[in-house]
Amino acid sequence: MDIIFRNVRVDDAQPLMDVGVQDGKIAAVAPTIAAHAKHEIQGNGNVLIPGFVEGHLHLEKANVMHRRANRSGTLSEAIAVTAELKPTLTQEDILERSTQVLRTLVQAGSTHVRAHAEFDPSQGFTGLDVVLELRNRFRNFIDIQVVAFPQEGILKLPGMKEMMVEAMDKGADVVGGIPYNDISPIEHIDFVFDLAKRYGKDIDFHQDFADDAEHMTIEYVARKTLAEGYQGRVCVGHLTSLAAVAPERQAPIIELLRKAGISVMCLPATDLHLGARGDSHNVRRTLTPVRALRDGGVNICLATNNIRNAFTPYGTGDLLNIAQLALPACHLGGADDQATVLSMLTTNPAKALRLNNYGLAVGKDADLVLLDTRAVSDVILDLPARLMVLKRGRVVATFEQRRSVVF
Incomplete structure (x- = not known):
């Protein structure tokens, strides 16, 4: 795979998950992905949501x-x-x-x-x-x-x-x-x-x-x-x-x-x-x-x-x-x-907007945001930093780049 997020929170009612991305699409969502990727991102329990x-x-x-x-x-x-x-x-x-x-x-x-x-x-x-x-x-x-x-x-x-x-x-x-x-x-x-x-x-x-x-x-x-x-x-x-x-x-x-x-x-x-x-x-x-x-x-x-x-x-x-x-x-x-x-x-x-390829599910576009918070229920309350933003599997912004975004 191109990218794998390890140990991210996608749902407060579920255990931490791995989310794999390949060719701009979400390729896998599972408690553990056995495959490896060019880039593996340690989520450390942080929340991953669709953009x-x-x-x-x-x-x-x-x-x-x-x-x-x-x-x-x-x-x-x-x-x-x-x-x-x-x-x-x-x-x-x-x-x-x-x-x-x-x-x-x-x-x-x-x-x-x-x-x-x-x-x-x-x-x-x-x-x-x-x-x-x-x-x-x-x-x-x-x-x-x-x-x-x-x-x-x-x-x-x-x-x-x-x-x-x-x-x-x-x-x-x-x-x-x-x-x-x-x-x-x-x-x-x-x-x-x-x-x-x-x-x-x-x-x-x-x-x-x-x-x-x-x-x-x-x-x-x-x-x-x-x-x-x-x-x-x-x-x-x-x-x-x-x-x-x-x-x-x-x-x-x-x-x-x-x-x-x-x-x-x-x-x-x-x-x-x-x-x-x-x-x-x-x-x-x-x-x-x-x-x-x-x-x-x-x-x-x-x-x-x-x-x-x-x-x-x-x-x-x-x-x-x-x-x-x-x-x-x-x-x-x-x-x-x-x-x-x-x-x-x-x-x-x-x-x-009828975005048919949207969502955090296998086969959908890898438009994702990694947030600096540990619970989905806290996203609105915490105003967490956007640690990483993906657009069709490509990193387009990170927290460190907030003053110099990719484009």
Whole structure:
């Protein structure tokens, strides 16, 4: 074999295991592997898990907070400030900042990311083109799914429908949408579904991002998903409005989401920052109801969304920081709840992104992270060092290299 991890913890209910890697795949998982390898890594009881999956991120808007600040902290100002800034961003600038973010993701143990890349008539395809280039340039370090994302809407912008088509022709992996930021949310949703069916692609909506529930369209999205036979192929990010729905109405919506196989990306860093800005007291958390969605059988994930810009003026790209934020914010700190959080960074987003070769099992891609902690149940709590990160069996980062990652 190429690599064997000796005496690693893959499951708290099992003894220490050996994990063998050959030709970029996991070749064996057993208490003892008799074979030898070119590189044998003594795990010393440390935890080995499949790589983290960053399910919702904006690369080209990262690390621009110092250029245009969101003074009010509101969503409306974040959108306005970013719209002013985007036409000034050059390819070289986006390439440099996005590469910095990707380096951080790899160092932090993420082996996959879904990147929402924006375009519109005012900025053209500058951002999308760079993210598509990064997908190819760094494919040996991290897999990037590129979402064609119309942040400024589709119907209200002349020529934007044609740009959506062109984005798919350029090679975008996923059709994005943002129904709440267009003149007709229903027509917006219909257009996205039609385009996705035309290209045979999955769908990812920025969905119902508001403090209240008056203008939700998630039920329409779910019914449309079922009608179009798109079960398991639709993700939604934010979905904060659902938290404002009374339990007797919320429960059937969650059941509808389960039937439609819609995955939900909770984005706590952004949504806590922007939400409930109009509340004078007893300020709401304005997060999608993670526990209710989880308990209702919906595939719920945690993701970063933005890093140091008008939407989120902080962040590092480390998903464990997002998970620690979610523990108190989403009431996930109880012992039984904590046990479900790690999957929201790994297997759940892998399911959402339909990563068929993901997981710590024989035959899967050797996308692995060795962590400096002795119990899987302590991963979120310890914020352990990422001792080693593998991408398809190749070491792409080690703890000693955190200041000089491989690429």
